[in-house]
Amino acid sequence: MLKVEDIGVRYGSTQAVRSASFEVRAGEITALVGSNGAGKTTTLKAIVGLASLSKGTVFLDGKALRRPVPERLVRRGIVLVPEGRQIFVTMTVEENLRLAELAAPKGKAQEGRWTRDDVYERFASLARRRTTSAGALSGGEQQQLAIARALVANPRLILLDEPSFGLAPQLVDQLFVHLGELRDSGTAILLVEQNALRAIDLADRAYVMSQGTVRRHAGGDHDRVKEELINAYLGPAERQEADGV
Ligand SMILES: Nc1ncnc2c1ncn2[C@@H]1O[C@H](COP(=O)(O)OP(=O)(O)OP(=O)(O)O)[C@@H](O)[C@H]1O
Numbered sequence: 001m002l003k004v005e006d007i008g009v010r011y012g013s014t015q016a017v018r019s020a021s022f023e024v025r026a027g028e029i030t031a032l033v034g035s036n037g038a039g040k041t042t043t044l045k046a047i048v049g050l051a052s053l054s055k056g057t058v059f060l061d062g063k064a065l066r067r068p069v070p071e072r073l074v075r076r077g078i079v080l081v082p083e084g085r086q087i088f089v090t091m092t093v094e095e096n097l098r099l100a101e102l103a104a105p106k107g108k109a110q111e112g113r114w115t116r117d118d119v120y121e122r123f124a125s126l127a128r129r130r131t132t133s134a135g136a137l138s139g140g141e142q143q144q145l146a147i148a149r150a151l152v153a154n155p156r157l158i159l160l161d162e163p164s165f166g167l168a169p170q171l172v173d174q175l176f177v178h179l180g181e182l183r184d185s186g187t188a189i190l191l192v193e194q195n196a197l198r199a200i201d202l203a204d205r206a207y208v209m210s211q212g213t214v215r216r217h218a219g220g221d222h223d224r225v226k227e228e229l230i231n232a233y234l235g236p237a238e239r240q241e242a243d244g245v
């Protein structure tokens with residue numbers, strides 16, 4: 001579905017992404033894990049056009065995305081839930097969800113589609129706070145609303161940047177269950193998570209990002225990915241040796 005081919009992103013003199021290559025397949029959860037500052041968020045931003053590429057190409061359904069624009073990608077069923085919730089704080093929970101529904105791709109089969117009711121069924125605290133303005137929700141509730149907004153937009157691919165951030169452990173458990181359900185209902189997920197081992201265990205395919213680099217490999221081999229993850233958390237000296245830099 002999505003293929004990222006040797007992309008790079010610079011912020012001035014900072015090379016935030018040096019070379020990232022990986023793929024996201026339909027019907028799968030793909031995890032992208034790695035230490036702080038590795039370039040994960042920047043990679044997600046680059047995919048939807050919120051950061052510009054200094055090199056490389058992103059392919060969607062086999063076609064190069066020439067100039068990605070976030071709104072246009074939403075219409076094509078690709079939604080990013082950014083790090084740090086981006087919800088409309090002056091609108092109520094219900095209004096936030098309604099607005100997100102408007103962005104849903106047109107003409108997609110209704111079956112398997114997430115409705116507001118589905119969201120309320122699964123996120124009880126959102127149901128209780130339907131008419132509350134989003135700015136008055138707790139941090140964890142805002143995080144749930146951000147995810148719920150993406151779900152009612154009915155994406156075929158959802159890019160999640162640390163969705164468990166700020167959630168109480170019990171809600172993290174629920175979130176991981178929801179993500180599994182979402183995948184099983186046919187939505188592909190690209191998951192960036194600090195809960196790295198948990199994300200890898202849930203994922204069908206996993207990649208480790210280290211110092212701006214993601215290498216394509218047999219992403220289904222979880223033991224190998226975990227080994228790579230441990231290496232990525234080792235000091236730079238060991239890593240450079242391993243990289244042959
Ligand atoms: N807007 C920006 N301007 C300048 N540098 C940036 C910007 N955003 C990120 N960077 C830098 O790019 C690098 C990668 O950052 P990024 O946010 O992609 O990392 P990350 O893997 O998502 O980290 P974390 O796990 O902490 O969220 C970091 O060195 C960061 O300081």
Ligand SMILES: [Mg+2]
Nearest residue numbers: 040041042083
């Ligand atoms: Mg990040």
